[in-house]
Every structure is written in C-alpha cells, then in structure tokens.
Amino acid sequence: NAGVTQTPKFQVLKTGQSMTLQCAQDMNHEYMSWYRQDPGMGLRLIHYSVGAGITDQGEVPNGYNVSRSTTEDFPLRLLSAAPSQTSVYFCASSYSKNTQGGEQFFGPGTRLTVL
Amino acid sequence: GNSVTQMEGPVTLSEEAFLTINCTYTATGYPSLFWYVQYPGEGLQLLLKATKADDKGSNKGFEATYRKETTSFHLEKGSVQVSDSAVYFCALANSGNTGKLIFGQGTTLQVKP
Numbered sequence: 571n572a573g574v575t576q577t578p579k580f581q582v583l584k585t586g587q588s589m590t591l592q593c594a595q596d597m598n599h600e601y602m603s604w605y606r607q608d609p610g611m612g613l614r615l616i617h618y619s620v621g622a623g624i625t626d627q628g629e630v631p632n633g634y635n636v637s638r639s640t641t642e643d644f645p646l647r648l649l650s651a652a653p654s655q656t657s658v659y660f661c662a663s664s665y666s667k668n669t670q671g672g673e674q675f676f677g678p679g680t681r682l683t684v685l
Numbered sequence: 686g687n688s689v690t691q692m693e694g695p696v697t698l699s700e701e702a703f704l705t706i707n708c709t710y711t712a713t714g715y716p717s718l719f720w721y722v723q724y725p726g727e728g729l730q731l732l733l734k735a736t737k738a739d740d741k742g743s744n745k746g747f748e749a750t751y752r753k754e755t756t757s758f759h760l761e762k763g764s765v766q767v768s769d770s771a772v773y774f775c776a777l778a779n780s781g782n783t784g785k786l787i788f789g790q791g792t793t794l795q796v797k798p
Contacts, residue, residue, distance in 0.1 A: 601784035612689075612774060612788035613729075620784050628785065660728060664784060672717045672778025674786055676729040 571596050574677035576661050582683045583651040591646040591680050593661030600666035602644040603674065606630065606657040613660065619644055620666065651684045658682070687712040691775050691789035698765055698796050706760040706792045708749075708775035716777040718742075718751050718758040719786070723772045732760075732773070765796045 577592045595602065603618040605628075615628030619638040633655060635647040644663075648655060658681050662674040692707040710718065720732040720742070733742030735751035735758065742749050747762045758775060775789040 603784060603786075605786075605788075610790055612790040613776075613786075614788075615785055618784050662729075662786075666784070672784075672786070673719065673731055673734055674778075675731075676721075678728040 573597065574661055574663055574675050576659075576677035576680050578680060579678065580681050582685065583648070584685050585651060585653060587651050589648050589651065591648075591659055591661075591682075593644045593646065593677060594642050595644075595661075595663040595675070596642065597663060597675065598641060599663035599675070600641070601664045601674075602638065603628070603662045603664075604634070604636065604644070604646045605660045605662065606655075607660060607679075608657050616646065616659075648682075653684045656682060656684045687716070687777060687779060687787050689775050689777055689787055689789035691773075691792050693790075693792070695793040695795055698794070700767055700796055700798055701764045702796075704760070704762040704765045704769075704794065706773055706775075706794070708758045708760065708789060710756050710758065710775075710777050712756075712777055712779065714780035715753075716779055718749070719776045719778070720747070720749055720758070720760050721774045721776060721788075723774065723791075725771070729774065765794070767796045767798055770794055770796045 604616040605613040617636040619625045661677040664674040717736045719734045721729040722732045733744045735742040738753035776786045
C-alpha cells in the first residue's frame with residue numbers, strides 16, 4: 571500500500587492565483603482531513619470528510635474548498651491565494667470505526683509559499 | 686472546547702539523558718490520546734497512543750501513560766539518542782472518533798552527541 575499520498579511536494583504561487591492540492595489514500599479509510607502546520611501553532615484542521623459526498627469545516631476553513639467524490643481522493647482547493655496561506659499542508663485519513671481510537675495516517679505534506 | 690497544551694521548546698539534551706515532554710489536555714468524555722513525531726522534512730508518524738484511562742502507550746523506548754485524574758499524557762524516554770531529534774506533537778481524538786484530531790503546538794527536541 572502507498573498509504574496517503576500528496577502532490578505536489580512544493581508549490582510557489584502568486585497572490586490571487588488558484589490551485590488544487592491533491593490527496594489520495596489506498597487504505598479504504600472513510601475519514602479524511604486536511605491540516606495546515608504553522609510554526610508554534612501545531613496542526614490546525616481546515617476541512618474534513620466522513621465519507622464520499624460529505625464534508626465539513628474545521629477550525630480554519632476560510633479561503634479553502636473541498637469535495638469528496640470518491641473514497642480515495644480528497645482535494646483541497648485554494649480559491650485566491652493569499653500570503654497568509656503560506657504553510658505546510660498535510661492530508662490524513664483514518665478508519666470510521668473506533669477500533670483504532672481515532673488514529674490518523676498522514677501524507678508527506680505540501681509546502682506552499684504564496685508571494 | 687477541547688484543547689491540548691504542550692511544554693514549550695526547544696528542548697536540548699545530551700545523548701543518553703532522560704526525556705520528559707509534558708502534555709495536558711481538556712476534553713469532554715473519554716478521548717484517545719496520541720504522540721506523533723515529525724522528523725526533519727517529513728510528515729507525521731504515530732509514535733504511540735492510549736485509548737482509555739491508565740493505558741500506557743510505548744514504542745521505540747518512548748512511553749506515555751493516560752492519566753485521567755491529572756488530564757495528562759506526558760512523553761518519557763530513559764535514554765535519548767541523536768536520532769530522536771525531531772518535533773513531537775501531543776494530540777487527542779474525541780470519544781466516538783469524529784475523524785478530527787486536536788494538536789498541541791509541538792515541542793522540538795534536539796539531542797547533542
């Protein structure tokens with residue numbers, strides 16, 4: 571299994587540009603999430619999904635959109651990039667059943683810089 | 686709301702020293718607790734977990750005990766190595782597994798030879 575994969579690994583955007591960060595998992599996990607990591611602030615939840623066709627907002631959703639058309643994929647869209655969105659973005663997935671206590675599996679991250 | 690608080694870093698230790706990284710939490714119900722580790726330039730990896738009170742999670746010489754009475758989940762290792770240098774995150778998942786993790790701010794550990 572490849573686990574959770576993310577593309578691209580690095581990206582530089584200009585203010586106002588849009589782009590999509592890709593995330594895919596091959597573990598048949600129902601739950602998927604997007605986090606951003608900023609220095610001194612840990613990871614903060616942007617959006618999450620509990621299954622195909624179902625998404626919800628996390629702690630910091632403004633400026634981002636998501637959709638979940640399949641179990642495997644959960645892309646994150648930046649509508650109009652701003653310097654405040656410079657960050658490292660992590661995608662994660664987990665089982666829906668509580669057998670693992672809510673453990674999440676993380677992708678390698680996308681480092682985004684907005685100029 | 687639910688939250689996780691970690692001791693501030695960076696923490697700098699000599700090889701073979703004893704490590705403690707404090708983590709306390711605020712949560713309703715019975716959350717699961719995790720320690721994740723992030724090595725330089727990499728994503729997060731699960732280090733250990735505990736899903737109920739008094740459980741002890743352990744892995745690679747690291748240990749943490751879920752203490753409900755003190756709402757704590759401190760990470761310990763008896764003898765650190767240079768290869769343990771990384772950022773450590775304490776996190777909780779609400780009881781019932783809502784698909785969300787709440788993270789502490791992370792603690793950077795640097796181990797010197």
